[in-house]
Amino acid sequence: MGKSTMTTGTLRRPPPRPAAPGGAGSGARPRYRRNRPGIAYLFLSPWVVGALLLTVGPMLASLYLSFTDYDLFTSPQWVGLENYQRLFADDARFLASAKVTAMYVLISVPLKLAAALAVAMLLNRKRRGQGFYRSAFYAPSLLGTGVAIALVWRAMFTDAGVVDSVTGTFGWDTGGWINEPDYALYVLIILAVWQFGAPMVIFLAGLKQIPTELYDAAAVDGSGTWRTFRSVTLPMLSPIILFNLVLETIHAFQAFTPAFIVSGGRGGPSNSTLFYTLYLYERGFSQFRMGYASAMAWILLLVIAIITALFFGTSRRWVFYSGEDR
Amino acid sequence: MSTLSDGLPTRTPATRRPGAAGARLRTVGWHALIIAVLALLLYPVAWLLATSIKPTDEILSSLSLLPSRLAPENYTAALDGIAGIGVWQFFANSVIVAVGAVIGNLGSCALAAYAFARLRFRLRGPLFAFTLLTIMLPYHVVLIPQYTIFQKLDLVGTFVPLILPKLLATDAFFVFLMVQFIRGLPRELDDAAEIDGCGPVLTFRYVILPLLKPALVTTAIFTFIWTWNDFFSQLVYLNDPETYTLPLALRLFIDQTSESAFGPMFAMSVLSIVPVLLFFLAFQRYLVEGIATSGLKG
Numbered sequence: 001m002g003k004s005t006m007t008t009g010t011l012r013r014p015p016p017r018p019a020a021p022g023g024a025g026s027g028a029r030p031r032y033r034r035n036r037p038g039i040a041y042l043f044l045s046p047w048v049v050g051a052l053l054l055t056v057g058p059m060l061a062s063l064y065l066s067f068t069d070y071d072l073f074t075s076p077q078w079v080g081l082e083n084y085q086r087l088f089a090d091d092a093r094f095l096a097s098a099k100v101t102a103m104y105v106l107i108s109v110p111l112k113l114a115a116a117l118a119v120a121m122l123l124n125r126k127r128r129g130q131g132f133y134r135s136a137f138y139a140p141s142l143l144g145t146g147v148a149i150a151l152v153w154r155a156m157f158t159d160a161g162v163v164d165s166v167t168g169t170f171g172w173d174t175g176g177w178i179n180e181p182d183y184a185l186y187v188l189i190i191l192a193v194w195q196f197g198a199p200m201v202i203f204l205a206g207l208k209q210i211p212t213e214l215y216d217a218a219a220v221d222g223s224g225t226w227r228t229f230r231s232v233t234l235p236m237l238s239p240i241i242l243f244n245l246v247l248e249t250i251h252a253f254q255a256f257t258p259a260f261i262v263s264g265g266r267g268g269p270s271n272s273t274l275f276y277t278l279y280l281y282e283r284g285f286s287q288f289r290m291g292y293a294s295a296m297a298w299i300l301l302l303v304i305a306i307i308t309a310l311f312f313g314t315s316r317r318w319v320f321y322s323g324e325d326r
Numbered sequence: 327m328s329t330l331s332d333g334l335p336t337r338t339p340a341t342r343r344p345g346a347a348g349a350r351l352r353t354v355g356w357h358a359l360i361i362a363v364l365a366l367l368l369y370p371v372a373w374l375l376a377t378s379i380k381p382t383d384e385i386l387s388s389l390s391l392l393p394s395r396l397a398p399e400n401y402t403a404a405l406d407g408i409a410g411i412g413v414w415q416f417f418a419n420s421v422i423v424a425v426g427a428v429i430g431n432l433g434s435c436a437l438a439a440y441a442f443a444r445l446r447f448r449l450r451g452p453l454f455a456f457t458l459l460t461i462m463l464p465y466h467v468v469l470i471p472q473y474t475i476f477q478k479l480d481l482v483g484t485f486v487p488l489i490l491p492k493l494l495a496t497d498a499f500f501v502f503l504m505v506q507f508i509r510g511l512p513r514e515l516d517d518a519a520e521i522d523g524c525g526p527v528l529t530f531r532y533v534i535l536p537l538l539k540p541a542l543v544t545t546a547i548f549t550f551i552w553t554w555n556d557f558f559s560q561l562v563y564l565n566d567p568e569t570y571t572l573p574l575a576l577r578l579f580i581d582q583t584s585e586s587a588f589g590p591m592f593a594m595s596v597l598s599i600v601p602v603l604l605f606f607l608a609f610q611r612y613l614v615e616g617i618a619t620s621g622l623k624g
Binding site (some may be wrong): 039043045051053059061062065077122131135139143145151152162164204245253254256260294296297298305308 | 469494
């Protein structure tokens with residue numbers, strides 16, 4: 001576990017406390033509780049109900065609904081593959097939303113992880129204030145998902161807003177990024193990258209687990225900073241990179257709030273911020289095309305599943321596991 | 327800000343070597359660089375706080391954080407709320423949803439985590455694998471049937487759809503976090519309790535639960551903040567302004583008012599992030615460690 005040496009280990013074990021006596025059963029032969037599945041399912045019962053009624057059941061139901069026409073008020077009409085066909089064949093807004101979301105994921109996730117790793121490397125020194133800095137960098141990750149910060153972004157990137165007036169002094173008058181189809185998505189990307197604190201904290205914890213002997217050995221071998229980073233830090237950190245990559249990618253695909261707030265719920269200008277989830281919401285909950293929206297949800301699930309499988313499938317080639325830890 | 331770089335660890339003159347001056351310079355440079363990055367990073371938050379007390383007409387383009395005059399009228403307007411509903415109503419609604427979610431997650435996730443971590447039953451492996459998979463499941467795949475169920479039960483528009491799922495341990499992330507934590511507790515404690523005659527229920531109550539406290543605190547804080555910030559499911563399920571939470575009220579603000587109401591809107595935004603900021607300041611260590619630990623032990 002290796003964390004115990006750090007002074008900041010909030011999650012360390014408290015000292016063992018004597019257990020209160022059980023009363024009734026004492027004196028009797030120990031019962032082999034781990035072999036009594038009834039009790040286990042008792043503990044698990046809320047989870048079982050939730051899993052069946054709120055996860056598995058709805059998943060199957062939405063798969064079924066994706067092959068139907070359903071408006072919530074009349075019963076679903078089976079239409080076969082029509083929803084899927086229409087999505088790919090003649091729904092320009094769907095294709096636009098898929099493209100916008102792909103762009104958003106492809107640009108924001110690598111930038112966010114790069115920023116997270118860079119700042120984690122910078123912070124990874126035994127110096128005073130490290131804990132304070134770490135928390136401060138983490139703060140945007142907590143605030144950034146809310147509506148308030150999205151409103152700030154909207155105001156800062158509007159015409160004659162803060163960003164516009166700064167770029168204006170350099171002779172670049174954009175008329176407000178949120179009004180420009182070419183720039184509007186970058187407003188959201190910047191907001192995503194701004195929240196690099198969460199993966200950074202995970203990177204930082206990973207960096208601390210790299211044995212210092214490796215760095216000593218690299219130094220003895222005359223390895224420079226860059227070489228050490230490539231040959232020691234990156235391989236040792238690769239499991240964490242995989243973890244962050246998977247998590248952030250899944251997360252980015254489902255982004256909703258910033259696009260909804262910045263574009264006023266419409267995904268404009270000219271669909272440039274029409275996130276996939278925004279369009280799904282529009283179809284499902286503005287137009288009550290629930291079958292259509294279910295088809296979109298299943299496509300999203302499949303895309304996320306395929307990409308996650310690709311990450312894990314290729315991980316053998318680029319993720320380095322140092323023996324006993326796993 | 328600059329006072330932070332003054333508090334460097336200084337060596338006593340006796341131990342100072344020729345390289346010490348260089349090292350000290352590098353330390354100062356390190357602090358300066360980090361503070362510069364942080365200042366840029368936290369500028370939007372400072373801008374929000376400053377804007378909330380600026381007169382509306384100087385909000386947009388001004389880079390400066392200092393207002394020409396204070397405008398407390400932003401806050402009075404914000405407190406009046408919107409659509410005839412005071413801001414405290416929205417605040418109370420947000421609190422109900424967030425506290426309900428916290429209670430639900432604490433109870434249901436701890437029970438499930440204990441079963442997964444300590445009890446033996448036939449389907450344990452597959453069911454736990456399933457839990458891990460649902461962490462990756464996009465909410466949208468279950469959203470529409472869930473909505474249909476709640477609609478049939480006439481619960482759309484109430485807080486039930488937002489709280490009930492938490493009572494049923496659907497936040498797999500926290501189940502996972504607690505399972506990892508319980509697995510780290512020494513099993514000898516369970517065995518001792520068993521010898522003393524404790525069954526699983528008493529062992530959970532008197533051994534696991536007290537030791538689980540750090541993970542419970544982490545879960546509580548994260549659940550609170552994430553629910554507080556949540557927008558999507560509240561947008562889907564709440565349809566009457568009387569039941570609106572703060573994020574929905576803020577969105578109502580954009581829809582119903584023009585740019586002239588920027589001041590009050592940002593005042594209300596500040597009110598909406600105050601609890602998050604307070605939680606963050608009070609529990610930052612739990613938050614940061616919670617993220618790091620759950621990420622690492624995966």
